[in-house]
Amino acid sequence: xxxxxxxxxxxxxxxxxxxxxxxxxxxxxxxxxxxxxxxxxxxxxxxxxxxxxxxxxxxxxxxxxxxxxxxxxxxxxxxxxxxxxxxxxxxxxxxxxxxxxxxxxxxxxxxxxxxxxxxxxxxxxxxxxxxxxxxxxxxxxxxxxxxxxxxxxxxxxxxxxxxxxxxxxxxxxxxxxxxxxxxxxxxxxxxxxxxxxxxxxxxxxxxxxxxxxxxxxxxxxxxxxxxxxxxxxxxxxxxxxxxxxxxxxxxxxxxxxxxxxxxxxxxxxxxxxxxxxxxxxxxxxxxxxxxxxxxxxxxxxxxxxxx
Amino acid sequence: xxxxxxxxxxxxxxxxxxxxxxxxxxxxxxxxxxxxxxxxxxxxxxxxxxxxxxxxxxxxxxxxxxxxxxxxxxxxxxxxxxxxxxxxxxxxxxxxxxxxxxxxxxxxxxxxxxxxxxxxxxxxxxxxxxxxxxxxxxxxxxxxxxxxxxxxxxxxxxxxxxxxxxxxxxxxxxxxxxxxxxxxxxxxxxxxxxxxxxxxxxxxxxxxxxxxxxxxxxxxxxxxxxxxxxxxxxxxxxxxxxxxxxxxxxxxxxxxxxxxxxxxxxxxxxxxxxxxxxxxxx
Numbered sequence: 001x002x003x004x005x006x007x008x009x010x011x012x013x014x015x016x017x018x019x020x021x022x023x024x025x026x027x028x029x030x031x032x033x034x035x036x037x038x039x040x041x042x043x044x045x046x047x048x049x050x051x052x053x054x055x056x057x058x059x060x061x062x063x064x065x066x067x068x069x070x071x072x073x074x075x076x077x078x079x080x081x082x083x084x085x086x087x088x089x090x091x092x093x094x095x096x097x098x099x100x101x102x103x104x105x106x107x108x109x110x111x112x113x114x115x116x117x118x119x120x121x122x123x124x125x126x127x128x129x130x131x132x133x134x135x136x137x138x139x140x141x142x143x144x145x146x147x148x149x150x151x152x153x154x155x156x157x158x159x160x161x162x163x164x165x166x167x168x169x170x171x172x173x174x175x176x177x178x179x180x181x182x183x184x185x186x187x188x189x190x191x192x193x194x195x196x197x198x199x200x201x202x203x204x205x206x207x208x209x210x211x212x213x214x215x216x217x218x219x220x221x222x223x224x225x226x227x228x229x230x231x232x233x234x235x236x237x238x239x240x241x242x243x244x245x246x247x248x249x250x251x252x253x254x255x256x257x258x259x260x261x262x263x264x265x266x267x268x269x270x271x272x273x274x275x276x277x278x279x280x281x282x283x284x285x286x287x288x289x290x291x292x293x294x295x296x297x298x299x300x301x302x303x304x305x306x307x
Numbered sequence: 308x309x310x311x312x313x314x315x316x317x318x319x320x321x322x323x324x325x326x327x328x329x330x331x332x333x334x335x336x337x338x339x340x341x342x343x344x345x346x347x348x349x350x351x352x353x354x355x356x357x358x359x360x361x362x363x364x365x366x367x368x369x370x371x372x373x374x375x376x377x378x379x380x381x382x383x384x385x386x387x388x389x390x391x392x393x394x395x396x397x398x399x400x401x402x403x404x405x406x407x408x409x410x411x412x413x414x415x416x417x418x419x420x421x422x423x424x425x426x427x428x429x430x431x432x433x434x435x436x437x438x439x440x441x442x443x444x445x446x447x448x449x450x451x452x453x454x455x456x457x458x459x460x461x462x463x464x465x466x467x468x469x470x471x472x473x474x475x476x477x478x479x480x481x482x483x484x485x486x487x488x489x490x491x492x493x494x495x496x497x498x499x500x501x502x503x504x505x506x507x508x509x510x511x512x513x514x515x516x517x518x519x520x521x522x523x524x525x526x527x528x529x530x531x532x533x534x535x536x537x538x539x540x541x542x543x544x545x546x547x548x549x550x551x552x553x554x555x556x557x558x559x560x561x562x563x564x565x566x567x568x569x570x571x572x573x574x575x576x577x578x579x580x581x582x583x584x585x586x587x588x589x
Contacts, residue, residue, distance in 0.1 A: 201406070205427055207427070
């Protein structure tokens, strides 16, 4: 080429993919760490994951073992407490701390399962609606509007009533309730990206609809989806706990937090600790994940970036 | 002009209407974006299409590249009549025509590495191995004035001029015969415009490309075009060789267009300053 090429930066450094990824992560961390609540939320969440993974090592007792001589013991620091049962025992003599520790496994599993299910199905439906438009879009969106018009917990209850109570059915019901949010987000993002020139260019290069939808357009729609995924993670935990409380989710004796609350309902006035600690566990988990989601939004949403 | 073997592109009375759906109180409206345009273009030549915003230039470009379907008219490329109905286009035909878009910031996928941008057309249309695709992409990067070290970078790491080079490289990956350039330099600053225009001229010689060059910048057109067509409200009001059109504009609109071109040569600047002085002195 004879023409001058001084608009090209001739820096010799060749960025490898690994270095590039590290750089992108650094930028992400910069924006994420600006939000102190998000960092705290992240650490709480990591702690929760560790607790869930190492539950058999950490928990002082089995979550199902009933100590008949230690029924409704108060927490260790109160009069009549026993240091062997740090947070006290429940009406049938099970250690509350151990049950809470094992309960974190349930909560995280519910969050992961529900989010994955609603995310994948939501993305699939949303991409199809946003890409094809027309009557498919109208039909899908009206259906989603109908689902959104129900109070989410009520709809989940109805679904569980149809499918039968149990943790798996509860999770499927919650996933179905959360999924319209993903459909709407994906559809909006796909519609915005679809008109961009790079999509037209890919189509001219001969890319088929599947490739256009999932390889060209979808990777550019991920940021809002990640944020929504974290938020629905906490929503799923909350809804599952509510279902458990109503007796429609995990069934006793499973140490699920909502189910624990339900079992302890009649002892609220006599023994405050049996309801307080599972409630606190739910509160802290949901709060931490929501804070983390806020931080993710700050870091991933280009409109909120100050640069 | 008659159709010869040397005709790359022939367009006969091509039309495109857009339909605005009517509401409760307003009737359906039809907008004629392109109202019957015909022209012929020889192999290796450049046709410049000039006109103001909204005159149908880009619609014409989108029809030539099969993005939009013409409402009426015929499109003959390389001696073959094109069936432009959706789904009837052969892959072979599609490869013959490629486009370079105006905005280099929107025409590259931000999540795709340059290597993948260039390799994608080959991946879709050929059975080349990934090593072969990589070689071809690197070759093309060198041809457009970039280097193999740019293979693994993302579009946001490049300037506008570099991005436009990448867009040109992508368009050339499938060895097209006809390249439609939709205002390829209007988003770039002046010095970079010149570089990209030179690059385009070099590539035209090297690959024997035929260009349809859409622009509203007459100085650019004067530099690159062999033939010029002036469009005004969807119609071709002037069509001829560059010399004919520039020396003897026939249509009223063409004359207005030429008069509106800012002139930046030293003589005209001096004249303008002299006029200004005379005006203030008076």
